[in-house]
Amino acid sequence: MKPLYRSADIRAIEHAAAAELPEGELMRRAGRAAAAAAQRLLSSAAPHPGPADTFPDRAPALQRLQVRVLVLAGPGNNGGDALEAAAHLADAGISVTVLHSRPGNAQSPERAAAWRRAADSSARFEELSAPAVQTGDWQLVIDGLFGIGLARPIGGALRALVEAVNQLPCPVLALDVPSGLDADTGAIVGPDGIALRASHTITFIGDKPGLHTNEGRDHAGIVEVAHLDIDPALLPTAELQLNRLELFARHLHARRHSGHKGTYGNVAVIGGATGMRGAPILSARAALHAGAGRVYVLFPEDPLPADSGQPELMCRLAEGYDFGQATLAIGPGLGDSATAADLLARAIASQGPLLVDADALNLLAHTPALQRALASRGATAEPTQHALQAARLLDASATAVLTPHPLEAARLLGLSVAAVQADRVAAARTLAARLQAVVVLKGSGTVIAAPGGDCVINPTGNPALATAGTGDVLSGLCAALLAQGCPPWPAALAAVWLHGAAADELAASGVGPIGMTAGELIPAIRAGINRLARLNLVR
């Protein structure tokens, strides 16, 4: 389980835990964990040894360098964590400079104690200011300005300070949350706010959704959770978690020797209006490489005779095709013609597994009758609770999978893109409940929501995916998993995870993050699925 907790949950857990502990114990634990993380970072970072062409193995040992750490301590308890960490690092012989914000009258007793500990150490204290950041040659900055208590956008002199930190070349370790980021949503607290860009975040008590979606990944960097030895009994069941193999792998299947093409299902991708023929082709190629037995491309008009690059695909006119014969992925390049709308109505009325993407989502957005039809299709599917995963699997294939990007989600919800992005989890959950479908809200930290309220944030993927056609590949991949018998919820989780993991593999091997193409993703997805099979991670 990789649960994600909203700030209100964290505060409740913290409150219950603190009641059983000596005053300030949690902050002391947070400070110790932060100092240990800082020391790990300092010893793993290749210290800047001299000229740019000096190789790291010729670098002098860390102990012989003058290690200088800058600690930013804000007015609240996040600042208290920073002061605890500063005291530990100073006690370890590290040169520590604390830029300290004077607390208000309501300083907590634990913060006051942390301040005294830091003041009694060898740490130097200065006022928080941008010039103080710029004058030092820091090996590490620790951000303890604001955590989950940030109540308004960072402005004024603090804004300049954050801008100055964001210019520094050294690692930046954020405590709990990068200052300026909303821990619940991953949005920068605004209007006109700014957030500190950390290379690493050590987050306390439990992991937080905002570190993994929207602006979160760019600002939090690598996230480590310090549980602070909280009694697990105090942790509520999380309705939000990070995506991972255990949530879906047992629904993917290894091949049987006795299998034949009929065993692995038919996928029909419906789309490809004139000028948009490539979209369903990409989707269909992805379905084929993700293991579907037979793959069709159904055009609303003027069908291509074949895909010369992938002659295995069967290209047809959608009109005459029996929609009951296949898992349908409708939308890539479908257009907004009357024919397209009719095809969507037929697809929703069909009985088999259904994925709705791209232009079909836009048609859905301005056709309330189709929304009602989709919702009643999904309402016939009873969610079942699965004890092992504590996640509801939607076993009934009647539940459709919808794969909107933020603009498509905004159209469906009648909101602006900014409003969707301001709370991606809420947007995905609202859509899933309204349309009784599994909703995949795409983008950095894709959010997958089920009609019953379960919600997952996906940690794989990178900006290599920010290129036309990768969404088509995702829909084809997901349709192929549905066609092979995977229920909608694990199919959506698996597709998003595999799609992101393939992009991560390609980026690691230099085929990205700049210039990767959607087509290149397809063989990498196939390799990823086969790797799971080889490692016996699927049955």
Ligand SMILES: NC(=O)C1=CN([C@@H]2O[C@H](COP(=O)(O)OP(=O)(O)OC[C@H]3O[C@@H](n4cnc5c(N)ncnc54)[C@H](OP(=O)(O)O)[C@@H]3O)[C@@H](O)[C@H]2O)[C@@H](O)CC1
């Ligand atoms: N309690 C515990 O046991 C534990 C707590 N833990 C730690 O506590 C953190 C939460 O602490 P917190 O609640 O004190 O909030 P925090 O994030 O420090 O900010 C509040 C302060 O900032 C101020 N302020 C807000 N916005 C501002 C702005 N834009 N510009 C300027 N000022 C602004 C606000 O002032 P006010 O709004 O009252 O005027 C107030 O002074 C949590 O993230 C974790 O790190 C861990 O140690 C685990 C144990």
Ligand SMILES: Nc1ncnc2c1ncn2[C@@H]1O[C@H](COP(=O)(O)OP(=O)(O)O)[C@@H](O)[C@H]1O
């Ligand atoms: N910066 C990013 N980080 C991670 N994933 C991304 C990023 N940008 C795009 N993606 C992913 O790439 C895909 C893009 O889909 P979409 O916007 O529908 O593109 P298209 O319609 O051109 O195929 C989605 O799966 C989305 O989550």
Ligand SMILES: [K+]
């Ligand atoms: K912080």
